[in-house]
Amino acid sequence: MTLRQLNRLALRQSRASWRRLEWRALAAALLIAISLSTLLAVTGDRLEQSLGQQSAALLGGDLVLSSSRPLNPQRRQAATDAGLNSSAVIQLSSMLSGNEKFVLGSIKAISAPYPLRGTVITTPSQPSLPVPGTLWAEQSVLQRLGLAVGDSLSLGYQRFTISAELISSPDRGRGFGSFNPLVMINTADLAATKLISPGARVNYRLLLAGPVDSVDRFYRQLKPQLSNAERLLSLNSDDNMQGNLQQNLSRYLRLSAVMTLLLCALTILLSLRRYSHANLNRAALLLNMGLQPRQLVQLFSLQLLQLWSVCAVLGSLAAVLLNSLVNLLLTPLLNGALPPATSLSWLQGPLMGLILLITLGLPPILAMSRVSVMQLLRQSEPATVNMGRGLMGLALLSLLGWISYYLDSLTLALLLTTVLVGVSWLLGLLGQWLTRLLGQQLAPRLRLGRLLVLRIQQQRRWQRLQIPVMSLLLALMALLWLARGDLLNRWAEQLPATAANHFVINIQPWEKQLLAEFMHNQGVDSHLYPMVRARLVGKNGQPVDAAFNAEQQKDNSLNRELNLTWSTQLARDNQLLSGTWPPISNEQGHSVSVESGLAERLGLKLGDRLSFNAGSQPVEARIDSIRQVKWDSFQPNFFMIFAPGALDALPASYITAFYLPRENSRLVPALLEQFPTLTLIAIDQLLAQARQLIAHLIDASSLIMLLSLLAGTVLVITLMSQERGQRRYENALLQALGATANDCQRLDRLEFGLTGLVCGALAALLAELALWPIHQQALKIEMVIHPWSWLLLPLTGMVLFSLLGSLSRRYPTSLWEQLKARQGR
């Protein structure tokens, strides 16, 4: 038989196979696996970046040295000596104003060469740096200020002409500010803006790039020399500053992606097994007609290939669609910060599907080619296909390989798979036990009760698979939506209605008086707090690494600059817990009042002497009081309060907060007109921005979740169809013994409903358990029970299962046929 003829026969078989449930399930699972893998390959970067991950093109270099203080020029010299290229970048947040509007933006000052990795894209395209006096602005800047390329815009004390729209650029910087609309200026213009002042939050960066060896060597050389203010980021450095929330979301995405793949693989495995089982007679017949086993393998492989090509095309199309959806959701956040995906990454999904299909498909096909022609002489059901253990092992290995490729770690892949399997196993046992318990409780109250208990007993093997799959998926879905709701609503709920809704920072000492007058004239109630930025560098004469334990050393307060202030008045939202107020400053030294949470975390006690370092100037102080602070009061609050005069030697700026009714829209432009270097933070805007970020990220994630849910549904249908024959026969037998068709249907419905109920309840439990740490860490809110999820999830489970059950349950009409069909086999 020629290959062409084989191919034609395979096509005929494929077409006929569409009538079989397992073939459809196979196709669906393959399609989902391909779409998901493609989507992840194509948008993975975007999602990951928005979740705070980095890659070379995103960093703008191979290494980035980042500091909150101007970098020592020696650093750059050392890099040059090590054979690396370097580029200095200064980034800060400030107000952009133009057209009588303003927006809090992120300003990046660059100098040649820039960037070292990746490319900056602008329209119209520009030389490698903005010409002095001009800047490049992202679309969101232009939109919010109502400006266009060619218009002008103010930045501090300097006016700039917008020479181009910034489409995408690497090296966006990190932290929350990096989501602010971005403008890029030439470093030569920075001084004229007068934005760099004491107390301004400025990030100084040195991008470094060069040959891998040199980069590695320099990394190792520099790492131990870093000062407190400096951080060294490499492509694979794990000192990511991403927040808990983002980390959780990233984990969540990976978990659901891995789970989806596993579900698809399981579906493919089961449906192929069933398919090959159903085709044993065909294989025997073809062999009997003289087809060689080799040709038989070819025939069925061709059939799988045909299926694959259809799924590859459809899956890629689906990925295109999903990708544009993700883009739609994320573009406003990322400002198109990424170049489009490479064409190679589009191939990743289909390739993955092919590997999955071949490794999972070959064992049953090979088993088919070994079938005995004797089969045809038997009138009995063919024995189950015996798949090669070796090939099955290979299939599992390749799956694991893919997962570890995606997770970038074999250990993580092994761990995750093991945990998933373990949890599923537990859930299966628990779920099955619950179902049986419920069934037994219900039994005395139902006419079919005894039959129900029997049925549950019979189905326990499949329930142990169905229940974990469905409850895990429902839990993941619920988790996403509960977290979304909690994040968006509870945050807003915590704000008192007339809390300060504007913060002004970066107020310089010489502006203090003028600003106070300005506020007074505008009738706004505000108080100016001095602020000095300094690091806590020691306790009782010992440096940090001696004075604090490892856990404490990881605390945020020891790894960034703290805001210090001075005051004699205890603010209303502060409460003295111990010691004496106010702090004092005299010839014997200074004393300081410490916030209670920080004191507890760092184990600080009254009488401890703390050493601070602001720039290079040291300050020592003795703790003489511990205060409790209500942080959610939305008033400026400080970890450390000194006595007036204690910090005089250090550079200070001032901060204020005030409430401004929405109607008063004149004040802010007037304020910025008079004080262009101030940074104004509108809490409403900030919260809206944060919420938008979260909502979009979660929506993008829910796309992947949707695929997971689909994969799970397909698997459950497959599982249900596995035992369909048995169920059919049982029902026929029951009817022969006197039950009505209605009784049988009711029995089915009871069983499915019960299983669904248990799945939903388990899902609700899982979701609450998973939300707990998120609430504790990311939201810092008390654990809450979500009564709706406890109501809705079991209901969803019931409906879902009943629906799937009725889908997979289409009995032939005649009772006799069913019995005969069974006997005939």
Added chain:
Amino acid sequence: MISPESEPVIQALGLSKQFDSHNGSLSLFSELGLAIHQGESVAIVGPSGSGKSTLLSLLAGLDNPSTGDVIIAGQSLTQLDDIARARLRSEHLSFIFQSFHLLPELSALENVILPLEIRGQQNAAAQACHWLDRVGLADRQHHYPTTLSGGEQQRVAIARAFATEPTLLFADEPTGNLDDQTGESIINQLFSLNQQRQTTLVLITHDNSLAARCDRTLELHNGQLQPRLNEERSQ
């Protein structure tokens, strides 16, 4: 009719078969001998479970005997490996099964073409047409198995079996799934084609009237294969 000195087409020598299972071994038959000549038609009868199908599978080289040998067209099956045996089968043997075994997604014609294509024959379609015509299904060529009656399906299977022009035709209960009347007409067809083509036919059946139409009837009973005499048959 049969010249005793001519070589038998198929010959079984000291054939025995036993199955080993957890609860002891089951010996179906032992030291069984048989020779069938060109053009002969032989019926093998016996109660259900006596091992008729098993014997057939040994004769066709689908399974290995516990002891003994089968010789087809002068070749000893035990001497051949799986591939050579498969080649021998495709060259010389055809089967007709109780449950037809047609491929549902292929039309009647395509079902008959399939074994010819597998053998790489040139004018497969024309030949298949010819054989469908011979079994009286010329007007059903493009029907699919599900739209054909049981009898028609078996006739397609007969056309398929003859199309490869086998030396030996094995039929295992070919009327087992058909009603009497249809079975009768199927059998008529089978015998008339057999006569024309001078095919050697080994027919397994428990239908006595069917067995009576064969040249010889052998009865498998308690592990013994014995010729059955005509007088016994007519009882």
